[in-house]
Amino acid sequence: MAERLRADLVLEYPFTRTTGPVIGAFLTGLREGIVLGIRRPDGTVLCPPTEYDPETSAPLTELVEVGPGGELVSWTWVDPPRSQSPWDQPHGLGMVRLDGADTPMVHGLLVDSPDELSVGMRVTARWRSEREGHIADLEGFVPEGAGQ
């Protein structure tokens, strides 16, 4: 049986994208340490925000600040951490409905063990000290009161 052949392959798309008025505002907000959602015509707030209403496709424009605290809607445990993710330690992955938002967002849960996680628990954002307008400016969520 021959050995499996190996070759390095760098797959890349060297394009520049414009993030637009909604995603761009959200990412700029992250750089400033705030989380933005967007209001739908029915008054509910989507976070993360989308440019168009997911049901009616109507353009959405009214950005509102949400969080930084929220409620854990669902979680799993990631061990080992995935090699390309922003996290190098075992961590939780969760869906967090931020205060003021009606939809949950997916992000990391920074705790030492899955025993610390439960649906319905209060969590709050932990920010990186250096931020550049990227989803990973938000380091993840920690249990409320655990120190940001």
Added chain:
Amino acid sequence: MRDIAVVSVAQSQEKALTHTTEVELMVPIINEARGAVGLTQDDIGFTCSGSSDFLAGQAFSFVHTLDAVGAVPPISESHVEMDGAWALYESWVKLQIGGIDTALVYSYGKSSPGSLRDVLSTQLDPYYLGPLWPDAFAMAALQARIMLDSGTVSEQRLAEIAVRSLNGAADNPLAVRSSADANVDSVLAEAPIADPLRPSDCAASADGGVAVVLAAGDRARELCERPAWIKGIDHRIDPHQPGVRDLTRAPSAHKAAVEAGAGNDRLDAAELAAPFTTQEHILEAELGLGSDTAVNASGGALAGHTMMAAGLMRIADAARQIHEGRANRVLGHAASGLFLQQNLVCVMEGE
């Protein structure tokens, strides 16, 4: 509308095709599908494939695979960067337009060189989700916990679905994971791979390919003793962001099933391309499958999930049951994207 039928199917699937290129994989499969109905490429009016250049790691890799078809003299051909079930849909539309009576549809995927659960992160939106590289099992686990917490499904029921696949696959030579002895207790005893999901909740990744020949009207009757007539086919899509959806449901699957007429009569069998037990459970409800329908007798996609081909394989498995006279009305399903974001339903009947 023209009457169009699946008249021939062929497929192959293994855990890992380490030493086989996509062309080498597809030559015998395409030859078998055409040969079974006595056709050569000269007799094919339209050829359409489904595969992923991204998975292959090479732009326009699908063009290479045309070597397995034979594209000289030039042929009428198309490709979708989707599961082959959508290539079948395009071919069905082409046949409806008319001017041709036959079509060859094929698809293939070879994910074994990489880690598919991580590669699938690249199908997520590139701003909110993709940069976090949440792997496919972890994402499915988020959905699973919501389903379990809301009482949409129980761990017992998920284990029963896993056992149905493992047991059914025991008689399917194309399955890459099977067990005649598996039972609910043995599945529930598995340690979670992405809490609350266990290994048997997640589809077994596979490499493989599938080819299908379609024919219209009397041409189908000439070629096949018992054609699998496509009575309805439809595909729909839901929003991408997980937060804006009710993750206990798949409205696009329901809509596709309604539009394809799935509920118009009793279904003898259904083959579902669900990559997780949780999603197979959702599909059974959304497609309205009752206890009188044999679901995934082959083991389904859980027993062997070839990325880009799992859906067309399900349609092929369903059609074969009509060809062999084992069923008279069947449903084949294909899915794509996060949490069953996109769904295709194909309802077929014998005459």
